[in-house]
Amino acid sequence: MKQRSIFLLSCLLFGYAFFYIPIVSMIFFSFNKSRLATVWGGFSTEWYWRLFSNDQVIAAALLSLKIALISATLATILGTMAGMALARFRRFGGRTLFSGLVSAPLIMPEVITGLSMLLLFVYMEQLIGWPNGRGVTTVTIAHTTFSMSYVAVVVRSRLVSMDQSLEEAAMDLGSKPLQVLFDITLPLIAPAMVSGWLLAFTLSLDDVVITNFTNGPGTTTLPIYIWGKIKLGVTPDINALGTIIVAVVAIGVTIAGILMFRAERRRERDIQQAIAANK
């Protein structure tokens, strides 16, 4: 048993080293004075100051945030509906097609999704005059479409694991379906909706390929900007930009994790207290 633990432990160490050495190296070299991105030339925060005074980067970051906020919100609404439909309604016309359409964007190669959506937008514009050119709208629609699937999966698994008797009890006590939805179901799946929203938000912030197909000439999101720059090679200001993004994500994920963990514990405590009070 002991031998195997050592084997597993070293695999674990190797795996995490594999995950984190490149990221740590990037963070380290973002404080590099040298213009050569991977040769140490002394400590400096120069690249961060250059980044903050670069209007293109700031504009791209703001555009990315805007698209991510809108598409994550739309994706959460649509994905929650899809997850509920799949978890609660056993039979409806086209259920097989629907469930296929919901799960397909999860594994579809992005090149195919991006190309096909671009063609849709081109032909829609030709037929009905909308969307007028490609830009923020088309990118937002594309992001909503692929990220709603992730929300649907999260919400659906929450609903499947959830006790349906609460909803049934409310129905038996005379609540209308709409009341049950707003008073019971939605509050219970709220944590899943929050994590779904966060997932959709980061997926949108991160997307290169689908954005690259569906954006117009003026729509440069942050990943598109980075993509354009790193095609030409490794540069120190991208190290700095990467460090900022990694830091923001790490802090955000940690805070979200702690908050959700606490909410979950509070919920469990409430349930236990309710059970204890009823005895």
Added chain:
Amino acid sequence: MAGIAASDGVPSARVSEEVPVGRGFRQWLDRKAWRDTIIATPFIWLLIFFLLPFLIIFAISLGQAAIAQPPVEFAAEWPFGSLDNYRLIASDSLYVGGYLNSLIYATISTIFCLLIGYPMALAIARSRGPTRNLLLLLVILPFWTSFLLRVYAWMGLLSNNSWFNQGLTWIYNHTLNFGPPLNAIPMMNTDFAVILGITYSYLPFMVLPLYATLERLDLTLNEAAMDLGSRPFEVFRDITLPLSIPGIIAGSMLVFIPATGELVIPSLMGRADSPMIGRVINDEFSLNRDWPVASAIAVALLLLLVVPIMIYNHYQSRADVT
């Protein structure tokens, strides 16, 4: 709408005939409308923005490139399109080579992900309490961090004058190298770089489903086998491994399918002379402006992936049931 809601609504329709109009509408809203809305809104969205694009891409793959806006034309009479683009793909070594490269790179990367990811998932599943949460968080964290930046971070390490490359070169020069010493090991823009990049980027997709499967396994089985005299490796081979096959398949498909169509990693780290098929689609579309051929390549790629996608769905739905 009527088709979608066909299976329910019989009782509410009967009720609404007997009650006044106002209440009937309210009841219809309570019983049926919300249910229809919940199903129909995402359904219609996906039909327009996900299914329709695939029908369009299929239709365009049957057309011909033309100097027009959009640059596609169809024959004037029945059957309007032809399979010429597919014949071209099947006969031209550029396209066939692209598919082969994609399949080979994706397969090798999937195997590496499995070899690295399985012991990690097992170790996480066997750990307890806060340690397990921390280990899981450390796997999920890179998954939330920008994909592009993680690829970029490896580009930094692999480049000729980086500490990583120089360190490996030093080790190589002092151990295995019997020829003249190298200045640097050429690692960027090689097949090795692409496989490394894919393995690195998709590793969390392998670890997480494997962890989900391994975590559910009943450890009393292992104890029983140990009591009956099995050695740890035999327990693993006879119990843990067979029981984790659904996780292995789900994780492998989750890596293999998107890796086959990967565009970013081969464009940044790969060789230009042996592109993966994702890059071929992109070049055909944006450089050559041959939309029909690009569409046909995409449709053929999708057909190639139908079998893995079906395997994935099968194991995914089985995992959902349990």
